[in-house]
Amino acid sequence: MLNIDNLTNTIDGKTILKGLSLTINAGEIHAIMGPNGAGKSTLAYTLGGRPGYDVTGGEALYDGVNLFTLEPHERAAAGLFLGFQYPVEIPGVSNLQFLRESLNSQKRARGEKELNGGEFIRLAKEKAALLGLDMDMLKRPVNVGFSGGEKKRAEMVQMGILDPKLAILDETDSGLDIDALKIVGAGINAIMRKPDKAVLLITHYQRLLDYVKPDFVHVLADGRIVKSGGPELALELEREGYAEVVAA
Amino acid sequence: MPVTALALPTRRQEDWRYSDLEALASLWPLPAPTRINVATGETANHHLLQDAADGSAAVHDYVITVADDARCDFHLLNIGGKLGRVTFAVTLGARAHFGLHGAIIGGGDQTLEIITSVTHAQPDATSGQTVRSVLGSRATGSYLGSINVARDAQRTDAFQSIKAMLLDRTATANAKPELEIYADDVKCAHGATVGELDKAALFYMASRGMDPATAKTLLLRSFVAGVFDDMPDEALREQFEAAAIAKLESLV
Numbered sequence: 222m223l224n225i226d227n228l229t230n231t232i233d234g235k236t237i238l239k240g241l242s243l244t245i246n247a248g249e250i251h252a253i254m255g256p257n258g259a260g261k262s263t264l265a266y267t268l269g270g271r272p273g274y275d276v277t278g279g280e281a282l283y284d285g286v287n288l289f290t291l292e293p294h295e296r297a298a299a300g301l302f303l304g305f306q307y308p309v310e311i312p313g314v315s316n317l318q319f320l321r322e323s324l325n326s327q328k329r330a331r332g333e334k335e336l337n338g339g340e341f342i343r344l345a346k347e348k349a350a351l352l353g354l355d356m357d358m359l360k361r362p363v364n365v366g367f368s369g370g371e372k373k374r375a376e377m378v379q380m381g382i383l384d385p386k387l388a389i390l391d392e393t394d395s396g397l398d399i400d401a402l403k404i405v406g407a408g409i410n411a412i413m414r415k416p417d418k419a420v421l422l423i424t425h426y427q428r429l430l431d432y433v434k435p436d437f438v439h440v441l442a443d444g445r446i447v448k449s450g451g452p453e454l455a456l457e458l459e460r461e462g463y464a465e466v467v468a469a
Numbered sequence: 470m471p472v473t474a475l476a477l478p479t480r481r482q483e484d485w486r487y488s489d490l491e492a493l494a495s496l497w498p499l500p501a502p503t504r505i506n507v508a509t510g511e512t513a514n515h516h517l518l519q520d521a522a523d524g525s526a527a528v529h530d531y532v533i534t535v536a537d538d539a540r541c542d543f544h545l546l547n548i549g550g551k552l553g554r555v556t557f558a559v560t561l562g563a564r565a566h567f568g569l570h571g572a573i574i575g576g577g578d579q580t581l582e583i584i585t586s587v588t589h590a591q592p593d594a595t596s597g598q599t600v601r602s603v604l605g606s607r608a609t610g611s612y613l614g615s616i617n618v619a620r621d622a623q624r625t626d627a628f629q630s631i632k633a634m635l636l637d638r639t640a641t642a643n644a645k646p647e648l649e650i651y652a653d654d655v656k657c658a659h660g661a662t663v664g665e666l667d668k669a670a671l672f673y674m675a676s677r678g679m680d681p682a683t684a685k686t687l688l689l690r691s692f693v694a695g696v697f698d699d700m701p702d703e704a705l706r707e708q709f710e711a712a713a714i715a716k717l718e719s720l721v
Contacts, residue, residue, distance in 0.1 A: 269676050272668070297678035309673035313691025322687055323677035330678070383677065 222247045222387055222419050223288075228279035229444075230267050237263040239444030240279065245387070245419050252422040252430055252455060255441035256463045261423045262306060264441070265391040269303035270296055283387070297323075298330035300386030302379075304393045308372040311363035316375065317345060319363045320382050327383065348381030352408045369396030377408040388413050389421045394429035406432025427459040442467045484556075487611040487643045489580040492526040492552035502530035502558075507539040509562075514701055515543045518712055521550035523577075528554045537562040537591065544700050545571040546709050547581050548716045556584040563591035569598040572696045574716040575608035575640075585614040589622040589655075596627045601693050605636035605720040611643040612661075620651040629659040634666065634692055636685075636720060685721040690714060 223245040230238045237260045245251050255261050267274045268281060270293035281288040288296060311319065325335040336344065349356055352374045364372050373393055380388055390409070394402060410433060413420045422433060430438075430452065438454040439446045440463070447467055448454065458466050475498045478485040507513045521527035527550045535541045539562065547553050553575075559567050567587060575581040587596050602610040610633060618625045633642035644661035666688055674684035693713055700706035 271672050292680075293672060293675035294678050294680050294684075297676055303676045305673065305676075309667075309669050311667075311670045311673070311688070311691075313694065314687055318687070319674070319677070322683055323674070323679050326680055326683050327678035330680075379677065 222284060223421075224282040225268075226279050226281075228264075228267070228281060229277045230263065231275050231277050232263065232273060236277070237444055238267065241441070241445055242279075243439065243446060245421060247419055248416045249436045250414070250420045250422065250433060251437045251439065252424060252435040253439045253441050253446075254424060254455060254458055254463075259441045260444045261441055262391050265303060265306075265389050265423055268296075268389055269293060269301070294326065295330065297383070297385075298327045302383060302385035302388045304376050304380065304388060304390035306392040306395060308364045308367075308376050310365045312365050314363050315361065316359040316363050317342075320345065320359075320379060323379075324383060344382055345378075348378050351381055351411060352377050353404050354378050370398060370401040373397055373405055374401065374408075377405055377412070381408065381412045384412070386417065387419050387421070389423070391423045392425065393422070394424055394426065402429060403432060405429075409433050427455045430455050440466060484584055484613060486613075487580070487609055487641075488554065488582060489526075489552040489609075492550075492580070493528070493554075496526045496528055499528055499530065502532045502556075505531060505533045505541065507533070507535045507541045507565075509536040510538045511536075512540045513542070515541065516700070516705060516709070517543075517545050517547075517555060518709060519545070519547045519549050519553050519555060520712060521553060523549075523551070525550045526552040528552070528556075530556045531558070533557060533559045533567065535559065535561050535565040535567055535594075538564045540566040542568040542570065542699075544697060544705075544709065545569065545583065546697075546713055547571065547573045547583060548575065548712065551578065552580050552582075554580075554582040554584070557586070559585070559587045559596070561587070561589050561591065561594035561596060564593045565591070566594065567596045569600070570696050570699070571598070571600040572693050572713060573600065573602040573604070573610040573612075574693070574713060574720070575603075575610050576605040576720045577608060578606070579608045580611075581608070582611045582613070585612075586617065587615070587627065588617045588619065589625040589627065590619050592621060592623045592625070594622065594625060598629045598631075599696060600631050601696055602631075602633040602642055603636065603689055603693060603717060603720065604633065604640035604642055607637075607639045609641040609643070611645075613643070613645045613647075615647040615649060616657055616659075618648075618650040618652050618655050618657070622652045623654045625652060625655040625657070627655075627657045629661075631659070631661040632692075633663045634689065635663060636666070682718075682721045686714070686718055689717045689721070693717070
């Protein structure tokens with residue numbers, strides 16, 4: 222589904238990713254772990270197409286298409302979802318309005334029928350219930366006045382409604398208490414654990430991986446994947462720290 | 470002499486400093502202003518959707534007197550013409566209120582202006598002016614507003630909230646709130662900001678699938694929306710909102 226080959230990029234002229242390669246197939250959940258400053262969030266933003274994250278070499282093929290030839294909204298319509306570490310607040314725009322415009326923009330781009338108001342509300346209710354988020358929250362402006370945990374749950378409701386093929390989740394577990402972590406983990410499994418979908422989890426900590434079992438774990442350090450393994454690698458990292466594992 | 474009275478204004482006159490005098494010439498001399506008198510204790514709602522044809526000029530002058538204990542709210546959408554200018558000269562009695570709820574949305578080479586002079590002549594009156602401007606291309610949007618508080622007008626409470634959004638580097642927003650206060654127990658607040666669309670919000674919206682035009686329109690709608698929220702006549706409100714949205718969509 223996603224083939225990243227020898228990817229390099231710069232932000233403000235500074236090289237962050239230094240030849241990163243990674244293959245994700247349908248039905249797989251991958252976790253990327255690594256110390257601060259390794260380039261984890263940069264990888265997520267670069268794949269999502271954030272302005273200022275300039276690709277300087279290598280490629281990323283998504284279902285055979287060069288991802289970097291697509292605008293950010295075209296990547297979304299093609300089934301890519303980027304979960305933000307810090308979801309953006311948009312005063313004056315309600316979550317429901319935001320999501321309905323988003324979903325229908327995607328549907329228009331794919332040549333599908335748009336959802337009408339009633340159909341959309343039913344879908345939103347179902348996904349909000351899945352994540353234990355009150356519908357009243359969705360009537361409020363996007364992320365405004367939401368706690369850290371509420372923002373992350375709202376992100377997962379967005380993911381449920383938009384129903385992507387590939388989710389790249391950047392530290393979705395940060396700011397969550399144990400109960401919220403369980404709910405979010407269960408949400409990711411319910412929405413994305415399917416043979417035709419894939420997930421790239423970016424995280425500092427093992428704890429989310431207790432709830433969303435990865436098939437592969439990678440260690441990112443200094444802009445490259447330096448080690449890959451199965452779920453046991455995450456436990457090893459937790460036990461011994463990044464420095465040990467990276468040096469080994 | 471009548472000839473001098475008919476002379477076109479010049480840019481040296483503060484009220485005309487940012488105007489389009491060439492476009493104005495087609496209308497000159499201007500007709501007498503529209504007078505609105507709100508009698509003691511009455512409540513009045515007025516509105517203007519200024520959507521003159523492309524290339525034309527439109528000037529609307531209002532002289533408004535709000536008597537003691539009376540209230541006047543004015544909703545204004547200023548979007549039409551090469552020059553679209555709306556002026557208010559308001560005098561408030563004791564415990565009276567004037568509210569201006571205005572939006573300017575301009576593109577091309579439009580010059581759109583709101584000029585106000587609100588005089589608190591008596592004690593305990595309140596006034597509030599909210600203006601939101603969205604300007605693209607080479608358009609100029611201006612708000613020039615003075616609040617004048619007479620010596621006797623103690624406990625005046627007045628505010629001006631002026632915000633402009635520029636869509637292109639070539640667009641211009643002028644905001645000039647002014648206070649002239651002769652009483653000593655008054656509350657006058659004014660704020661003016663000029664900004665651009667939030668890039669972080671635009672990327673967030675794009676990452677969810679919104680194309681740039683849809684995302685920009687949604688942000689701009691929310692920026693302008695509040696202005697017409699409290700229009701009492703629902704059909705009118707819908708008409709104003711629809712006209713504002715159509716104009717915004719033509720800019721992005």
